[in-house]
Amino acid sequence: MKNDVIYSIVVPLYNEQLVINESYRRLKKVMDSTNEKYEILFINDGSKDQTRDIVGDICSYDENIKLINFSRNFGHQAAITAGMDVALGKAIIVIDADLQDPPEVMLEMIEKWKEGYEVVYGKRKKREGETFFKKFTAKTFYRLLKSITSIDIPVDTGDFRLIDRKVCNALVSLPEKNRYVRGLVSWVGYKQTFVEFERQERFAGESKYPLKKMMKLAFDGITSFSYKPLVAAGYFGGLALFIGFITMLIGFIKDIANKTSILDIGFVVSVNLMMFGITLGCIGIMGQYIGRIFDETKARPNYIIASIINKKAVDRRYEVSS
Ligand code: UDP
Ligand code: MG
Numbered sequence: 001m002k003n004d005v006i007y008s009i010v011v012p013l014y015n016e017q018l019v020i021n022e023s024y025r026r027l028k029k030v031m032d033s034t035n036e037k038y039e040i041l042f043i044n045d046g047s048k049d050q051t052r053d054i055v056g057d058i059c060s061y062d063e064n065i066k067l068i069n070f071s072r073n074f075g076h077q078a079a080i081t082a083g084m085d086v087a088l089g090k091a092i093i094v095i096d097a098d099l100q101d102p103p104e105v106m107l108e109m110i111e112k113w114k115e116g117y118e119v120v121y122g123k124r125k126k127r128e129g130e131t132f133f134k135k136f137t138a139k140t141f142y143r144l145l146k147s148i149t150s151i152d153i154p155v156d157t158g159d160f161r162l163i164d165r166k167v168c169n170a171l172v173s174l175p176e177k178n179r180y181v182r183g184l185v186s187w188v189g190y191k192q193t194f195v196e197f198e199r200q201e202r203f204a205g206e207s208k209y210p211l212k213k214m215m216k217l218a219f220d221g222i223t224s225f226s227y228k229p230l231v232a233a234g235y236f237g238g239l240a241l242f243i244g245f246i247t248m249l250i251g252f253i254k255d256i257a258n259k260t261s262i263l264d265i266g267f268v269v270s271v272n273l274m275m276f277g278i279t280l281g282c283i284g285i286m287g288q289y290i291g292r293i294f295d296e297t298k299a300r301p302n303y304i305i306a307s308i309i310n311k312k313a314v315d316r317r318y319e320v321s322s
Helices: 020-032 051-061 076-086 105-115 132-148 164-171 183-190 211-225 230-258 265-298 312-319
Strands: 007-013 039-043 067-070 091-092 119-127 158-162 190-201 305-309
Touching: 007 020, 007 067, 007 076, 007 183, 007 305, 020 039, 020 105, 020 230, 039 051, 039 076, 051 067, 051 305, 067 076, 067 265, 076 158, 076 211, 091 105, 091 164, 105 119, 105 158, 105 190, 119 132, 119 183, 132 211, 158 164, 158 183, 164 183, 183 211, 230 265
Parallel strands: 007 039, 007 091, 039 067, 119 190
Antiparallel strands: 067 305, 091 158, 119 158
């Protein structure tokens, strides 16, 4: 049996009880207007609020909706990955639940896909209602990542994008952990383009991306696509060695000239501390890579699905004889 779903919309959810209904309403309106078969996959990433029940309710009367419940919170990137693994569509669109990515932009993405593009990513022209800190760190990070990687990861884009079935299959075949999905999409290649949009204010509730999760995502992005930080650690070592050698030489010359040691103990201590800091910092950078190698060797899955609601109903609806 094959299926004839055209579009799969992947929506990661973590404690989104305040936005779900509105998000569903807007997504449905846009997708109904295509007059083609679609499924909306809500990936509940271990929410502790009413998210699960609210989407469960929607599933009971809308057979275009599937709810995938994780056994706990595995993170945004894992939720997107699960959506791609489960999706049946010929084009897959990933979109945040909080309506910061306007669902109407999906129609522009679909147009580009119909023109023959296999990846259409959303490029943020403007970001509304986000803190200066968030905008500044995001802007700096995207440019830093671009400067240290050899593949072309577009700046100012999140995970809001359409990918063709071929691209989805390529991504599903990549077994890596700690995924930085938007980087992987660039890595797999294919014919890519973008549509510009204004990122809106969150519809309701708070960001589910605290600094800790942002840092993790940033390190995943860097370690997945560059080993330049490790090379830089080597250069730091060289620099530290050079400074150490020069200070030793100065001390030695002063000793000979004065026939006694005048090297200031405070100076020695601070140089030592600096060297110690550089050493530990470099070990920390190595730790970022080694931890991820450790994750790869354990080969645990990226997520665990506890249940899928509405799967049979939706799949049956779309089945066609081959
Ligand atoms: N999200 C998730 N798991 C998490 C954190 C976030 O599935 O651990 C979802 C969240 O519900 C939203 C999307 O990922 O649909 C983006 O999160 P959010 O809007 O909070 O991030 P921000 O836009 O503030 O960077
Ligand atoms: Mg958001």
